Amino acid sequence: MAEDSKSGIATRITHAGLDPHANHGVVNPPVYHASTILKPTLAEWNESSKPGYEGYSYGRSGTPTSRAFEKAIESLYQCHTAVAVPSGLAAITLAMLGLTKAGDHVLVTDSAYAPTRRLCNQILARYGVSVTYYDPLIGAGISELIQDNTSVVFTESPGSITLEVQDIPAIVAAAHARGAKVVIDNTWATAVYFNPFVHDIDVVVEAATKYISGHSDVMIGVVMAGKLLGPQLRSLSNNLGYCCGPDDLYLALRGLRTISVRLARQQETGLVLARWFQEQPEVARVIHPALPGDAGHTLWQRDFCGASGLFSVVFKALPESALAALVDGFQYFGLGASWGGYESLVMPNDPRKIRTATIWDEPGTLLRFHAGLEEPADLLADLEAGFARLRAARDSPRDH
Numbered sequence: 001m002a003e004d005s006k007s008g009i010a011t012r013i014t015h016a017g018l019d020p021h022a023n024h025g026v027v028n029p030p031v032y033h034a035s036t037i038l039k040p041t042l043a044e045w046n047e048s049s050k051p052g053y054e055g056y057s058y059g060r061s062g063t064p065t066s067r068a069f070e071k072a073i074e075s076l077y078q079c080h081t082a083v084a085v086p087s088g089l090a091a092i093t094l095a096m097l098g099l100t101k102a103g104d105h106v107l108v109t110d111s112a113y114a115p116t117r118r119l120c121n122q123i124l125a126r127y128g129v130s131v132t133y134y135d136p137l138i139g140a141g142i143s144e145l146i147q148d149n150t151s152v153v154f155t156e157s158p159g160s161i162t163l164e165v166q167d168i169p170a171i172v173a174a175a176h177a178r179g180a181k182v183v184i185d186n187t188w189a190t191a192v193y194f195n196p197f198v199h200d201i202d203v204v205v206e207a208a209t210k211y212i213s214g215h216s217d218v219m220i221g222v223v224m225a226g227k228l229l230g231p232q233l234r235s236l237s238n239n240l241g242y243c244c245g246p247d248d249l250y251l252a253l254r255g256l257r258t259i260s261v262r263l264a265r266q267q268e269t270g271l272v273l274a275r276w277f278q279e280q281p282e283v284a285r286v287i288h289p290a291l292p293g294d295a296g297h298t299l300w301q302r303d304f305c306g307a308s309g310l311f312s313v314v315f316k317a318l319p320e321s322a323l324a325a326l327v328d329g330f331q332y333f334g335l336g337a338s339w340g341g342y343e344s345l346v347m348p349n350d351p352r353k354i355r356t357a358t359i360w361d362e363p364g365t366l367l368r369f370h371a372g373l374e375e376p377a378d379l380l381a382d383l384e385a386g387f388a389r390l391r392a393a394r395d396s397p398r399d400h
């Protein structure tokens, strides 16, 4: 069942990577548990050790289950190569190791996912790669930070905590003018709402743990690139010993089939919640690029075709007991890391602790919210009750 590369994204999401008649007509690809893969003859064995061999030769280097998932992702991003790796962080690691060597310098957005910074500061640094963090809103000004040895400009747009939208076309133009590659962590928007390859980006990484898998039960990542870098990154992934479990690959592909409807609903609910928060006197500001007036709204409107369900709420200064009264009593907003699943979540985060290139000077706490697939009215009722608890705790702090 060849899906047409010109068809709409929802159609490609539905059909990409399927080959039912290779498997008795069964719609979904089978889950191959494999380490050893036998060759029938010496001639075929010899063939399989040649570079560029397209078949399967060993579990770690790919099975029909991993290829089905990767083909679906290639169709989604309309790119040459997608490589499945064991987590979103593994995807970032693969991209950074693949594009740097000792003596290089990398530029990383100050809004990057915290483990991305640890990778640069604690691991790349040991191998002689230096890092400079930059203001996510720098745009074309990135040129001034590019050194002769800068090999990578790493972007994450919007950042998953503070949601700054980066000027990707301007950053790509500036980086390419100096021979640097640009990587984007596209986990927030996914290919459904932003395809960075349209803007000439070199490598895209996505935590498929989040919206692609969509059900809070899988750790997986993907790295996407064109026909030059893609095969190099695939080979590096194999050399590093990265591979994914077949059941996780199956679940990720199963989750992917519904990503367009989940995201549409999560976008809608996220905006309902974000607008409600904007009305609350205890809220200093809501950071959601799809809200008119948001600092990233203009760029978001120019470059994106939708918003996911992840946004942040910055509170005015409040006693910890008042925030605890809000968070501890939620019926539906689970307190936990990660996001992109079907359920609503809340998580506190203090950007002050990790930023080095920019200053985060909001006096109050930032709570990040993720809109799940619940009825928006039930989520609003959960928030109303939460704010009633918050106000009661704030107004009589000694009771807590």
Ligand SMILES: *Cc1c(COP(=O)(O)O)cnc(C)c1O
Pocket: 087, 088, 089, 090, 113, 156, 160, 185, 187, 188, 207, 208, 209, 210, 219, 220, 221, 338
């Ligand atoms: C979660 C996340 C990752 C890492 O994904 P894991 O699968 O948890 O390793 C990377 N980038 C962003 C923006 C994320 O939110």
